[in-house]
Amino acid sequence: MRRSLFAAIFFVVACGVPGAIPPSSPVPSVSPAPSPSSSPDGRSLSLAAMQRVSATAGFVSGWTGTGLGLARTLDGGATWKKLTIPVSHLSELRFIDANVGWAIGFADRGQQVGCLQASSAPPCRSVVLRTDDGGLTWREVLSVPVGQGGGEMIHSLQAIDAAYAWVVVGDQSCPAFCGSELRGTTDGGTTWRTLYQGRVGPVRLASPRYGWIAAYGPSGIDYGADGGNVLVTSNGGATWSATLRGQPIIALEATDLQLVWALARDGAYCTASNCEKYELFRSDDAGATWKSLGNPKNQVASACGGGQLAGPLFASAARGWMGLNLGAGGAEGTGGLLSSDDGGATWRCAKVPANVALLSAADPDHVWVEGDDRTGSGASQIQSSDDGGRTWRALDLGSLR
Structure with a gap:
């Protein structure tokens, strides 16, 4: 499975653990980024989700109103093909390979009718959607x-193959996302x-039987005790056990x-x-015991600052x-990218790529x-690495605007 992470609320997909990689700490180099551009009607490209599936294949989706529904590359981002989607936008993508994929989408009412507006x-x-042909068609x-x-x-989509998937569904009676269930x-x-x-x-689904959730x-x-707890299942969600207790957990990951x-x-x-x-x-034992690795930001404050x-x-x-x-704030700064080669024990930070x-x-x-261009346009920019982050090159997204 291929791996993605989506900031906002959340997270990651994929399994398979390659062997450990020797630590290294080169200074990343970044190729010049194409100038941010807008579509003829002035819209800037704002990505909702993206997934790199292999060295050559990947997908990106855009928010409603940006002119991009879904696009696919089969040559590492050199060229892109726009794909039609049956909803307003796709907020999360989980592709198993270049053909089989899942997505969370949002279908508005059309005709400029608001979701809460009185209307027939x-x-x-x-919605949750499935494709078996690389996004050409969805059901x-x-x-x-x-x-x-x-x-x-619906949020927090996890999928491990064409059959098994999890999503979190909200409570329709709430005025905000205050109640939910895992399906x-x-x-x-x-x-x-x-x-x-x-x-x-x-949530994090690792196999048909094993997975973890943060329950509040x-x-x-x-x-x-009334805050966050990490729960684990070893029987596909039939039963759950509390592991990491009383912590304000905002993200989960597993390899x-x-x-x-x-x-x-x-x-x-x-x-x-x-x-x-x-x-x-x-945790090295599925959550039975946990070790604190400290605050990653404390290790990189001098290199990258706030964010x-x-x-x-x-x-x-x-x-x-x-x-x-x-x-969403207006603070000055570059943000950056933290990286670790020892399982998260130590971190280093580079200001390029910026605002990741x-x-x-x-x-x-x-x-x-x-990251987005904070110099004026606000447009999304993708940096691609083929060597684990040692060097980066900017992908040209001009054809998607």
Whole structure:
């Protein structure tokens, strides 16, 4: 499986653990980026999701109104083909290979009718889609009408093959995303069943039987018994056991059935552009025991400064990355990219690529990272590496605008 991470709420896909890679700490080099451009009607490209599936194949999707639904490359990003989608936008992508894929989409009401506006038009819906031909055609396998808040009702898509997938579904009665359940399918989306009911954040499916979720108590993403807890299942979601307790977990990652990471963040130390207090945990026994790896930002403060972490994303037991971006705030700075070659024990940070919010790795060498141009256009830019992040080149997305 290929690996992706989506900052905002969340996360990563894929399995398979290549051998450990010797540590190295070169200074990354980056090829000049193409000048950010807009479409003829002035729209800037803003990516919702991306996934690098192999050295040559990958997919990107754009938000509603940017002119991009979905696009595919089969030559490492040298050229792109736009693909038609049956919804307004795709917010998450999970491709198993260049042909088989899953996606979360949002279908608006069309005709400039708002989701909460009184109208005879069909309601807005969040949907799960499946493709078997590389995104040329899609079929809808799950649909949930939007709730009172009008926002998207499905997030945190995980898929390990054409049959097994998880998603988190919201509570339609809530004015905001305050209630949810974990649903799973074992037959490619033909049927779904509830695996866990309650407040669910990030999830990580590693095999048909093994997976982890962050479940929140009455206090939400917080410390203590009423805060966040990592739960693990070894029987496909039939039963759950609490492992890492009382931590404000915002991201989960795993490279196999044993090696798991969890990232906690103290929201009291956050602004719109920066968060200071993180703690990264790692388990080598499927979550039975955990070791704190400390705050990655403390190791890189002098190199990259402030920002919010997106991640972690690990492509092997040793090699991983985290994005550093300035979020929705207007703070000055570059953000950057954190990298580790020892399983997250130590981190280094480079200011280029800058302001990284989305990450995807096909393997330890072939990586994409995305950030937006904060010099004026706000357009998304993708940097591609074929050597594990030692060097980077900018992909030309001009044809997608």
